[in-house]
Amino acid sequence: MGAPTSRVIAPAVAPVIAIDGPAASGKGTLARRLAAHYGLPWMDTGLLYRAVAMGVLTRGAALDDEPVAVAVARALPADFADDPALRTGEAGAAASRVAALPGVRAALLDVQRAFAAAPGGAVLDGRDIGTVICPEAPAKLFVTASAEARADRRYRELAARDPAASYDQILADIRKRDADDAARAVAPLVPAEDAILLDTTHLGVEEAFAAARAIVEQRLGRAA
Numbered sequence: 001m002g003a004p005t006s007r008v009i010a011p012a013v014a015p016v017i018a019i020d021g022p023a024a025s026g027k028g029t030l031a032r033r034l035a036a037h038y039g040l041p042w043m044d045t046g047l048l049y050r051a052v053a054m055g056v057l058t059r060g061a062a063l064d065d066e067p068v069a070v071a072v073a074r075a076l077p078a079d080f081a082d083d084p085a086l087r088t089g090e091a092g093a094a095a096s097r098v099a100a101l102p103g104v105r106a107a108l109l110d111v112q113r114a115f116a117a118a119p120g121g122a123v124l125d126g127r128d129i130g131t132v133i134c135p136e137a138p139a140k141l142f143v144t145a146s147a148e149a150r151a152d153r154r155y156r157e158l159a160a161r162d163p164a165a166s167y168d169q170i171l172a173d174i175r176k177r178d179a180d181d182a183a184r185a186v187a188p189l190v191p192a193e194d195a196i197l198l199d200t201t202h203l204g205v206e207e208a209f210a211a212a213r214a215i216v217e218q219r220l221g222r223a224a
């Protein structure tokens with residue numbers, strides 16, 4: 001037997017790692033790092049909603065046009081995540097609008113559940129992974145940070161590509177999106193009862209990753 005190239009999680013339960021939290025809290029960064037560390041596939045579910053929103057806008061429809069949004073959600077191309085336009089602040093705000101439509105959430109359910117059902121386990125990050133998509137996931141993290149810390153992180157990220165990026169605008173957008181995501185009737189942003197809260201306000205990326213690993217290993221068993 002060769003040496004393993006990634007850590008193996010004790011396979012008592014399917015090692016699904018569910019990561020939820022508000023905008024720019026560091027969910028994706030942790031999800032990507034955890035997936036690489038444990039050799040699991042990762043799905044950034046926010047990209048699904050971003051792709052639906054951009055598809056609706058491309059068709060010239062309104063973001064609350066549910067029949068169009070559902071049709072787009074059902075026909076996402078396999079390479080939908082490759083579009084760099086999905087990573088903009090506008091796409092995030094637009095995603096939050098289509099994400100409030102129950103038909104869109106229903107249309108995106110199967111692709112997320114199928115991903116989570118990979119026999120070796122999976123990492124998914126979003127808003128409703130621990131509550132709706134994978135309520136049985138053995139490891140659930142709810143990643144938070146202050147709105148100011150999150151705006152500062154997103155500002156640094158966006159300013160590298162867009163010199164016109166404004167911290168104040170990003171902070172306002174983040175606050176609005178948090179409020180809208182938490183207040184919506186369907187799959188609101190709320191920690192699952194059995195999620196462990198990880199506040200990264202005062203943690204760097206490496207510290208947050210170490211804390212997340214400790215939570216996962218407590219829930220799933222020590223990494224080999």
Ligand SMILES: Nc1ncnc2c1ncn2[C@@H]1O[C@H](COP(=O)(O)OP(=O)(O)O)[C@@H](O)[C@H]1O
Nearest residue numbers: 023024025026027028029153157203204205208
């Ligand atoms: N603990 C942290 N400390 C500082 N910056 C971070 C931390 N975690 C993530 N970041 C940075 O903040 C930005 C948003 O992180 P990301 O993982 O994309 O958040 P989310 O997926 O929750 O929107 C990225 O530029 C990322 O590199």
Ligand SMILES: Nc1ccn([C@@H]2O[C@H](COP(=O)(O)OP(=O)(O)O)[C@@H](O)[C@H]2O)c(=O)n1
Nearest residue numbers: 023024045046047049095096099126127128
């Ligand atoms: N599982 C998910 C993921 C995203 N979303 C929605 O999609 C928007 C964009 O999500 P995202 O995860 O890409 O956003 P960031 O946290 O990266 O800014 C969110 O504001 C939510 O409204 C959702 O409703 N459910």
